[in-house]
Amino acid sequence: MSGPSKYEPKTGIERWLDSRLPIIRFGADLLDYPTPRNLNYWWTFGGILSFCLVAQIVTGIVLAMHYDPSGAGAFISVEQHIMRDVNYGWLIRGIHANGASMFFLAVYLHILRGIYYGSYKTPREVLWLLGCIIYVLMMATAFMGYVLPWGQMSFWGAKVITNLLGAIPVVGPGITTLLWGGFAVDDPTLNRFFSLHYLLPFVIAAVVALHVWALHVPGNNNPTGVAVKSKSDTLAFHPYYTVKDGFAVSLFLILFAVFVFFLPDAFLKTDNMIPANPLVTPPHIVPEWYLLPFYAILRAIPDKLMGVLALGGAIACLFALPWLDTSKVRSMRYRPKARIFFFVWIVAALILGWCGSQEPDGQLFPGVTTFNLIDYDLNSVTWISRFAAIYYFAYFLVITPLLSWREKTLPVPDSLYTPVLSHGAATPAGAVAAAEKKG
């Protein structure tokens, strides 16, 4: 869809290089890439996420220069050496630790945008699948990164999560032993987590390259979901979207900076300021906020193996979405019913997140006891998460397929350009095209 390249090598050396490794042409074509002209700010998260990945890798490499991946040294190297003695170590670590939360905030908004506007539908299924793979890799990377400071929550989080894998029949215990490098979470675990935490971001970067490649074959979706039909539907990526993404990244950085400079410990648990101690279990082991909905689903199910399967299934639903939703209309702008169910699903996911942060037997209405059903009182966090989890799965497995089949959708515009003109001023199409050339 990008059409023939408009790049013309101007100097001798450019011509020489162009016939050997057309890397300048590659970059020029990326900048020139025809992008729908009606993308809104929800489309800026791709740029924001690229920024996050680069920021995490750069700060991570610097932190690795000062970090000691040993049980005796890890906590001291972070809390004493990096935070107190390394020049601007507090800043580098602050960016890296809070950057993980910022990265997930952006990726969740990016995923929600993809679902709302049907960006996973044909011909973008591979683009969507690659995105899901990036998300899973991000969760693995973030989890292992959280273990590295070797505080109480690092240690016990590692223990709880690696123990989950042990529930898998036949191979589970073997995988756990391999991950631990022994028979308990200990020095060898920390060493391999450090190694993998350094490796996975580069795997993510490689999958991001595939993700961008898979984006550039069918081109961007857009808020109407209507395919690009003519050149006048699009604008060159540069300068139109470089400047818009740049502005969005800068706004995002303001939020980022608020956390790094003024609330640096907002996402950290106080227990993680205590060095890891295998003999003292923290009263309340919780993962980071971005994993809480899955943690709630895991705990909602009384059987360990079934819980692990449900946790995996919750993520697998995202992978299957392109084949669960067969509606011909992409954007939920024209799917009023789907929109309502989608917003309820967001609320269910937020409720799950809240449940994940609470004690399983915590009460919604304090002091009210009803009756016990499947291990827990009905007035308990566990039962709230059970209801929310049922909706979470029903949204993917029942509601979405049924809606694709039965829903009455609103009329979809003929082109993505039509609604653009209808809410704008009465500018003749020709004048717009002329302005674009001047641009």
Add this chain to the structure above:
Amino acid sequence: MALRLSLAAALACAVAMPAMAATTQVAPKDVHWSFEGPFGMYDQGQLQRGYKVYREVCSSCHSMNMVAFRNLGDKGGPFWNPKYPNPNENPVVKAIAADYQIPDLDSDTGENIKRPGTSADYFPNPYANPIAGKAANGGALPPDMSLLAKAREGGPAYIYSIVTGDNANIPAGLNVPVGKYYDPYIAGDMSAYWTGDPKHVPRGGVIAMPPPLSPGKVQFDDGTKSSLQQEAWDVAAFLEWAADPKMEERKQVGLAAMIFLVLFSGLLWVSYRGVWRNVEH
């Protein structure tokens, strides 16, 4: 727009839901600190008084492994003096360090010796090892104080509440075990020690530390009256500094970064409007 509104509403719901976990302890006392808010800085006089409380009271049982003597003279620290940008030359820091006896090896014979501290040394541990620490304190090792203010919910206000604690006012009907002290600000479960109405078990838990401070226990050099509250307030502020010694630098850099980012965003917005000026979208 609908998407934006609904997202905002959903987020508001999530935030508005109160934390409903069973509260087992009383919330820390409401204390005012000079370092609150985005512009709040440490009060150097308070840090010096707090250091004195730490030195004369806390340090006999609590280690502070991550803090070196030189840190006391760092920018933002209790004894920072602009005349000595290198804290190792700060005479107050040197005098404090020299006051301590640091375990070392004799470089000629290899024997265990003690020598006067230097500014590069770290605060020595009051115990030879954690087992010795436990043995000296009825089985409970006093926690290291380097990160204590960050390692407890409530931070310095929690520390203030514990040391000014109401552990003298034990509710009637509560049989506190021998060698332990009841404190309402500590998480715990007192139902096993409660003989009164089982519906009204006092909140709080037990701590092995006897009430550490009392009025007049530490004489402040600047003439501040050493009430129990004053000592507690100052030592809690000092421990906050010990846990977050780079706070002043962080907030100063942060302010500059915020100003830059807001201006930069404005500039990008103007560019964005300029580039898109005549583009219908």
